[in-house]
Amino acid sequence: MNPTIELLKSHRSIRKFTDQKIPPELLRELIRAGQCAASSNHVQAYSVIHVIDPDNRRRIAELAGGQDYIAECADFLVFCADMRRSTDAAERAGAEVTRGMTEQLLVATIDASLMAQNVAIAAESEGLGLCYIGGIRNNPAEVSEILKLPEHVYPVFGMCLGYPDQTPEIKPRLPVEAILRQDYYADTRDEELVAGFDRTMNEYYRLRTGGNKDTTWSEQLKPLFTAKLRPHMREFLRKCGFEMK
Amino acid sequence: MNPTIELLKSHRSIRKFTDQKIPPELLRELIRAGQCAASSNHVQAYSVIHVIDPDNRRRIAELAGGQDYIAECADFLVFCADMRRSTDAAERAGAEVTRGMTEQLLVATIDASLMAQNVAIAAESEGLGLCYIGGIRNNPAEVSEILKLPEHVYPVFGMCLGYPDQTPEIKPRLPVEAILRQDYYADTRDEELVAGFDRTMNEYYRLRTGGNKDTTWSEQLKPLFTAKLRPHMREFLRKCGFEMK
Known part of the structure; x- marks a missing residue:
């Protein structure tokens, strides 16, 4: 097993961080490493909001269901699926653009995810810990408003970054x-x-x-599918311009 | 820059491979590394189909728009968003399950993407090259049929894997x-x-x-958004049980 695969296999979510700051140049380097992930037709359909304002961090922590580490970690990023930059560019180049296609939602969601996973691995390779925050989709409209996201951009997930102050066990995976x-x-x-x-x-x-x-894996899953998890997402995406045509 | 970040930043798509085979144990190790990516609520909403049958490889190569390297590479994988395994498990545990929620489409698409990117990095760390194949979404219903995908599973993208027989330049990224x-x-x-x-x-x-x-980036994007790229996706997903409720 080479050191990179060893690193990948040692992933665990970190929710408790030391006070140590992340040097701004390192953060930019993580984003650059993220951008080197594959992107569908080179569209690069993502933007990353680095949330620095402490009030906004606290509001997002509440909106995500009281996840205090969003306010406490060294840096908090929101990964956005962004179909605005590329469609605007095509439009300026003279294209008569169709927006809101289901395929565009997929492309942007996949692009943002591949990019974020590169950021995660780059971060861990530098001794940082991280935790994905899908909880921002609990109240995505409010999060979008805080981050002033325009139409055709939606917040996919957040990521808490910092130096780990805990060493949780690695969770087992399906065989x-x-x-x-x-x-x-x-x-x-x-x-x-x-x-x-x-x-x-x-x-x-x-x-x-x-x-x-x-409890068991199956038991843990039960409330996820019974409670109609995040039933607002369809309408929220429609309002963002992801009409799923 | 540490060796892992260096690896991430050296990514380029490989479409020409040597005849060298990938040892089966290495392929399994790549998948295991993939499974160590974060997963929303530990749902692990993905399956990977390892397409070995040469006829199926050729048919998928055609369906993806004549991408011959799908048939020629050492191994070809299809990453699927899989809401079947987890909802079935919850149901067997006694839950009254709701399927087809938009949020479930997102969770499974994101889970499959994070997992695939780990596989990609693990592969590159072992000297393999790869190329994502979004083109399987040109004819997703036919691809699903070939792979005998059940309801609540859809093919997100493919991945060609093998030992590189080319060294393309690294494509520039947005600043x-x-x-x-x-x-x-x-x-x-x-x-x-x-x-x-x-x-x-x-x-x-x-x-x-x-x-x-x-040409330019903006010019290259034009046909993507004018031609209503893959307008069948919405209806295809609905038929797969991803109704986007």
């Missing part, structure tokens, strides 16, 4: 057999593999909490 | 000032920055082609 399939989807073994993973996660939770958290 | 914004989106400098990047890309294209390709 590779459940993920990597040969030629066809063929899910005949899924139930069995998930049952095994439920036992793995149960052991992980019990050990980590001295027996207090006695 | 970091155009991507990283402080506190607010504030796009007042975008037009100027894009104009500068158009000059950079023009120089890049001219040098690379001995003057034959005299």
Whole structure:
């Protein structure tokens, strides 16, 4: 296992950080490393908002469901899917542009995600810790307003960055057999593999909490799909100009 | 700049590969590294189809717009957004599940993208080259049929993997000032920055082609947004059970 793969496999979310600041030049270097990820047709359909204002950090922490580390970490970034820059550029070059296509939502969401994962790895390679914040999609319209996002830009997720002040255990993952399939989807073994993973996660939770958290992966998933997680997203995206035509 | 950041910044798409095979154990190791990426609520909403059958490789190469390297590379993977495994697991655990939410489309697309980017970096760290294939979304229904994808699973992109038989130049990226914004989106400098990047890309294209390709970033983008790129995606996703409720 080479050191880069070792780094990838040692990822854990960090939610507690020391007071140490991140040098501004390092932050720019992380973003540049992010930009080197592949991008669909070189569109580079992302923008990153570096939220410095402490009041805005606190407001976003509340809007994301009371995640205080958004206010406390060294730097907080919001990764945005951005179809504005590229469509504006094409328009200035004389194109009669169609916006709001479903494919554009996918391109921008994928572009922003690939880019962010490069930023995450670059950060970890420099000894930083991080935590993705999908919780900004709890109240995406308010977050967009705080960041003054224009039409055709939406906030995909946030990222807390800083020097780690904790070393959480690495969470187990589904067995590779459940993920990597040969030629066809063929899910005949899924139930069995998930049952095994439920036992793995149960052991992980019990050990980590001295027996207090006695649950499984499947149990943990239940509220996510029953409560219609973030039912506002469709309407929010429409209002942002991602009409999903 | 540490070796990992150096690796990230040396990325270029590879479309020509040697005959050297990828050891199966290395491929599994890449997938395991991929699985270590962050996942929203630990849902792990992805599956990867390793397309081995040569006929299927050729058919997908055609469906993606005649990209022969899909058939020629050492290994070809299709990364799928998979909301089936996790919702089925929650259902077996007794949840009354709601499927087809827009948020679920986002979660699965983001999860698959973060995971794939880890696979890409792990691959490059082992001296492999790769190329993302968004072109499978040209004919996603046919690709889904070939891979026998069930409902609530859709093919996000492919990835060609192999040992590089070319060393293309690294493509310039937008200046970091155009991507990283402080506190607010504030796009007042975008037009100027894009104009500068158009000059950079023009120089890049001219040098690379001995003057034959005299175009800019903005010009290159024009057909993408005028031709209503992949207008079938909305209906395709709906048929897959991603109804975007």
